[in-house]
Amino acid sequence: MATEPTLLWSWQDGTSGTDNLYGVAAVGGDDSFVLAGRTQGDWAETNEGDFDFMAVKFAQDGTEQWRLQAGTPETDTFHDAAAVTSSPSTVANMAATGTSAAGDESTAIILAGFTKGGWDGAASAGGSDFVAVSVASGDGSQLWSWQDGTEEDDVLMGVVERGGGSAVVLAGRTGGDWADANAGEGTDFAAVKLEAGDGSEIWRFQDGSSGDDTLKSVAAAEDDTVVLAGYTEGSLGGDNAGETDCAVVKLDADGGVLWRWQGGTAESDVCSAAAVAEDGSIVVAGYTVGSWGGSEANAGEDDLVVVKLDKDGNELWHWQEGTPLKDRLFAAALCEDGGFVLAGYSEGDWAAADAGAGGSDLIAVKLSPEGEVLWRWQDGNAGSDWVTAAASTGSGGSIVLAGTSEATWQDSATTTTTGDDTTGLTTEDFVAISLDVAEADVDATRAPVPALPPTSPDNVAGLTSGGSSVMAMPLPFSSPALGGGAGGSHGAPLFFGLAVAVAVHLARRVSASLFF
Structure with missing residues (x-):
């Protein structure tokens, strides 16, 4: 078996409440990155209510640059982040608001999620509303915000840059x-x-x-197209194979449907993450209770599953593996060499025997473009740990995993532990890990099962629809101070950051962390 990747550093932080990381994004050419999620405590600011929005920016070596926390009296959560670069309109907006980005003037961070309140003076439409907030990459100060929704629950799960930095596509689910x-x-x-x-x-x-059709991920594809991935209880891109099926919809630059794809087993199948290669092929990752394609017997409960589609939505191959316990993938990242790193959690001894002796461990696997396993990695502690996001940080060949831990993750010089409760099992902390994937030996194992014959997607004409947005142009954030922020959270609310954590929903804790 291949040598596992090298741990570069790890970070853990939190409050006496529940703290989860859900998104990570690489920023610009300096290999820095931003993590996003939610906090229930006073992490960077005084908590406004239930869960607050949070975000934090780090240098490639794990040094914190800024942190943000803000919210309403209700529940507020960020699920993802994306950097937008070289946008003239972004630069103009920074100049108009007097924002100083300290050498990073052309870069903004778009944070996406939901609120159950009214953010920056916007009126809640009911239930939970979509929310997007733009902040300056250099100091975390707010540029603008947007809130919209229906009388039902509306949640954004992902965001990607489009149009060379001039636009972003945000994706999620609506109940209305x-x-x-x-x-x-x-x-x-x-x-x-x-x-x-x-x-x-x-x-x-x-x-x-x-x-029910539940979107979990969005990925940028060729020619400003986007890929939406999740799962369905119905027939979204084909006949339903069982309980829930994996589902993918590809949109053109104008929001029209290019094709739909649906696949699964007679049991429950969930797609949680997607990534697109340079040739336009798509990898979707998640878990299955069944036997995908009938070629691999399920190892026990939930098995890891990865499916690769070509750019037209035809299935190329699939891969399934697991332990007798629950194993789930929640994150996908494209590597410089064209391979993919998939991450999540395992309750069993998947890549390492008794890795953490806890409820669940962090896991990652790298697959080649052809679906061969290049390496597996597993680590954890006496509590439960899960990964919910992954991103390649650029030129160094490293991957950042972000998620959640219930106990002290690592007792070593590479770990920063500053939370209120990192030894007990009663709270959840942010956790983030950087792995050097370039140094891992490439010793491929068995190839995946090809799709025979390829699955034909449902090709459809465009399905765009217009509608007015409810835009709330917010007051600019004040610049937060490193490690704590400054000022109140009203009028010029501050986001909270330093949320580097791996957050994956623990299998046996059927909590909101999994299905958000």
């Missing part, structure tokens, strides 16, 4: 009639394209089946 009439009685896939400079809406999209 947001861009179109809801296709069933549950949730539909939803996406919106916004101007990166000021948050004005370009188009919005909604699609679904007669059952």
